[in-house]
Amino acid sequence: MKISQAFKFEAAHRLPNVPQTHRCHRMHGHSYRVEVVPNGAVDPHTGFVKDFFNMEEAFGLLIKKLDHHCLNEVPGLENPTAENIAIWIWDHAKPRLAQLWSVRVYETTDSWAEYDGPDR
Numbered sequence: 001m002k003i004s005q006a007f008k009f010e011a012a013h014r015l016p017n018v019p020q021t022h023r024c025h026r027m028h029g030h031s032y033r034v035e036v037v038p039n040g041a042v043d044p045h046t047g048f049v050k051d052f053f054n055m056e057e058a059f060g061l062l063i064k065k066l067d068h069h070c071l072n073e074v075p076g077l078e079n080p081t082a083e084n085i086a087i088w089i090w091d092h093a094k095p096r097l098a099q100l101w102s103v104r105v106y107e108t109t110d111s112w113a114e115y116d117g118p119d120r
């Protein structure tokens, strides 16, 4: 079974690899929404796939590294597209959350990138 928890953060970024005429080449900000999805069996005793409180602990700290930061200055996010942010969150979270199934990053309400690991 899959469950999902959403996190929000505010950040500035610019995309260094788009043409200078592209508006995202300039520094601008977004209110990001991140949806993380673990997948696993429901524990017959707790009734949980994963306790939402534990996810909050793990992802809260990670999201703090992005919140109110310039993403280009975060190591590993020199080209902070929605795709690369999803990969960055996955790479940092997966070692501590083996059940992680996917990470979806909304850059705007209409645009998102989802990463579900290098093998899928």
Ligand SMILES: Nc1nc2c(c(=O)[nH]1)N=C([C@H](O)[C@H](O)COP(=O)(O)OP(=O)(O)OP(=O)(O)O)CN2
Pocket (backbone or CB within 6 Å): 015, 023, 024, 080, 081, 082, 083, 107, 108, 110, 111
């Ligand atoms: N595949 C991707 N394409 C684009 C990305 C991305 O991360 N992956 N990023 C951008 C820009 O950073 C960003 O999305 C621009 O956002 P914004 O102009 O605010 O978005 P809207 O087009 O929705 O803005 P409106 O002014 O509301 O129309 C571009 N492409």
